Amino acid sequence: MSFPQSILEALEASRHGGVRLAGGAGEGRRSYGELAARARRLAGGLAAAGVGRGDRALLVLPTGQAFVDAFFGCSLAGTIPCQLSPPEGFGSARAFRARLAGLARQVGAACAIAEAQLHAAIAEAAPELRLLDPTELVTAPEVPPVRPAPADPAFVQFTSGTTRTPRGVVVSQKALAANTEQIGRATGMRSEETVVVSWLPMFHDMGLVGWLVSLFNDTEVVLSPPRSFLRRPVSWLRTISEWRGTHSPAPTFAYGYAASRVRDRELEGLDLSSWRTAFVGAEPIPADVLRTFAARFAPYGLAPETLLPCYGMAEATLALTFCPDDWPWNSVLVSRRALQAGHARPPDGEDDALEVVSCGVPLDPTEVWVEDAAGHRLGDDEVGEVWVRGPSLFSGYWGEAPRDPTAPFATGDLGFVRKGELYVAGRKKDLLILRGENHHPEEVEWAAARVPGVRMGRCAAFTVPDPATGDERLCLLVEAERRALLAPAELEVAIRRRVHEECGLAVEDLRLVGPGGVPVTTSGKVRRAAARARFLGEEPE
Amino acid sequence: MDRPDPLDFLCEQVAKLTWTERARIRPDARFIDFGIDSVRAMDLVIELEQTFGIEIDDRDLAELETLRDVAAYVERKLEAT
Numbered sequence: 001m002s003f004p005q006s007i008l009e010a011l012e013a014s015r016h017g018g019v020r021l022a023g024g025a026g027e028g029r030r031s032y033g034e035l036a037a038r039a040r041r042l043a044g045g046l047a048a049a050g051v052g053r054g055d056r057a058l059l060v061l062p063t064g065q066a067f068v069d070a071f072f073g074c075s076l077a078g079t080i081p082c083q084l085s086p087p088e089g090f091g092s093a094r095a096f097r098a099r100l101a102g103l104a105r106q107v108g109a110a111c112a113i114a115e116a117q118l119h120a121a122i123a124e125a126a127p128e129l130r131l132l133d134p135t136e137l138v139t140a141p142e143v144p145p146v147r148p149a150p151a152d153p154a155f156v157q158f159t160s161g162t163t164r165t166p167r168g169v170v171v172s173q174k175a176l177a178a179n180t181e182q183i184g185r186a187t188g189m190r191s192e193e194t195v196v197v198s199w200l201p202m203f204h205d206m207g208l209v210g211w212l213v214s215l216f217n218d219t220e221v222v223l224s225p226p227r228s229f230l231r232r233p234v235s236w237l238r239t240i241s242e243w244r245g246t247h248s249p250a251p252t253f254a255y256g257y258a259a260s261r262v263r264d265r266e267l268e269g270l271d272l273s274s275w276r277t278a279f280v281g282a283e284p285i286p287a288d289v290l291r292t293f294a295a296r297f298a299p300y301g302l303a304p305e306t307l308l309p310c311y312g313m314a315e316a317t318l319a320l321t322f323c324p325d326d327w328p329w330n331s332v333l334v335s336r337r338a339l340q341a342g343h344a345r346p347p348d349g350e351d352d353a354l355e356v357v358s359c360g361v362p363l364d365p366t367e368v369w370v371e372d373a374a375g376h377r378l379g380d381d382e383v384g385e386v387w388v389r390g391p392s393l394f395s396g397y398w399g400e401a402p403r404d405p406t407a408p409f410a411t412g413d414l415g416f417v418r419k420g421e422l423y424v425a426g427r428k429k430d431l432l433i434l435r436g437e438n439h440h441p442e443e444v445e446w447a448a449a450r451v452p453g454v455r456m457g458r459c460a461a462f463t464v465p466d467p468a469t470g471d472e473r474l475c476l477l478v479e480a481e482r483r484a485l486l487a488p489a490e491l492e493v494a495i496r497r498r499v500h501e502e503c504g505l506a507v508e509d510l511r512l513v514g515p516g517g518v519p520v521t522t523s524g525k526v527r528r529a530a531a532r533a534r535f536l537g538e539e540p541e
Numbered sequence: 542m543d544r545p546d547p548l549d550f551l552c553e554q555v556a557k558l559t560w561t562e563r564a565r566i567r568p569d570a571r572f573i574d575f576g577i578d579s580v581r582a583m584d585l586v587i588e589l590e591q592t593f594g595i596e597i598d599d600r601d602l603a604e605l606e607t608l609r610d611v612a613a614y615v616e617r618k619l620e621a622t
Contacts, residue, residue: 086600087602087603088579088599088602088603089572089578089579089582089602089603090571090572090573090577090579090582090602090603090605090606090611091571091572091573091602091603091604091605091606091607092579092602092603093603093604093606094606096603117600121603227583227599230579230580230583231583231586231587257580435580473576474576492574493570493571493574496573496574496576497571497573497574500573505578506573506576506577506578506581507576508576508578509576510576
């Protein structure tokens, strides 16, 4: 049987798979066939509301039945779903409204589908949006589904958390189908055996596509909301144990979070022997996190080859490279100094050694290679920018010139290839990677710089790993004007609030410095690496 | 069992979580002022639930900005039980 080429075809072709809701996302199980019937009704509701083919719908829903209905309903109506996080955490309402307004403008959204209790907040932020309640939409009479063309968008995936310059990655039906087929094949998914378990947020590519992999490969999936994991990390492992989960993805931070917080007494009777693939990705992968997680849960049946580092991005739908699922993960020791100079060489002593985890091999037929700045392909062990080409690449950013999905794409990541495996070793440009989400340091710096009393252009944003957990923490080094109107403590608060409102980020460490305290180049550009070294006391002030 | 005052308790927890002197934690400060994001705030939510025997719906958190807001929310929950 041929692999489905769109969400609609996948829903129609499904024979075995279905979605089970757990951990506060709801309960019970519905087959993809039953979900398709609900989606046809929801599409009817959209049509009645005047939302149609090609329109963009903001989906502001937590993981649960309403999200599944709204996403599939849009798919069957030909409406393009754009997922966005409902407000979460203390005081998040303000940042939520700013972000929603920015994203709605960016994609020219026709409507927002959200639970009724959020409607007032959405109306305040973006009064032009039609507000729809998924529980009402799904009671409409069915309409026949709109059959998409292969190049039609399947969804828009927002990258970066900022409000000023949101970017929506357009993923076509064809790219989605290609990537879900690649992932299913590379990880041995089988319709009647595979059980995907995920608590990842649906507004994140790993959460959304991680779920759709189960649809296209017609498997079972158990979904729970992120808060179930954040509140009780053991619930992730319990769900795998209870439902005999075989595949479960998570960003790197989650493995550290789980290993450090789960207590022994919570583990009684836990059986992880069914778990054959734990996708690890979305952010740099420190080997220690893998080692700690593997050691912590091996007594409960976690096999060494379960952990599967991978590399990908929203621009590639999700995944580009995987460690083959019958290998244990592996890493190499290279020289820090040589790496800086662009070569992966054996280290010169312990101080010079850096462990880099392999992201595995490209998913067939995707190609991955490394180029220097002049556009020459580099050989093994030479560091350059990672380029990719393959069937899962995106069709452009919404509102910008469309791109040819078959053209090569420069990822912005630096890395090297050794014996066919990709090793990612940094970014060409600075990027803040926080809990699996990418943020541009410039945007944080611009937000901070607009607080009166901050010297324009003298602010550096970077991340520093938390010594206790290994999590990256957002840090700012800020030069205060000599005659700032606010006292330092007040200035710090004003900066933190501004960054939170504009970027949705919490600044964990903020240091105010006097004139010359933030290193800049001779042309006045901030030197972030030097600022970070100064912050950490590695470089004299 | 003696229950602590919610506001006092919150100030102490924030001081502990952020390695800040207790005296510098003001009730009208926002969580974001201390760099507490939604993941780190989860520890605080769990601590509040266990100490006060209440259940906190995560959807209620969005409008609670300051330590004082959260303390008042806890008081309301306690009165309702």
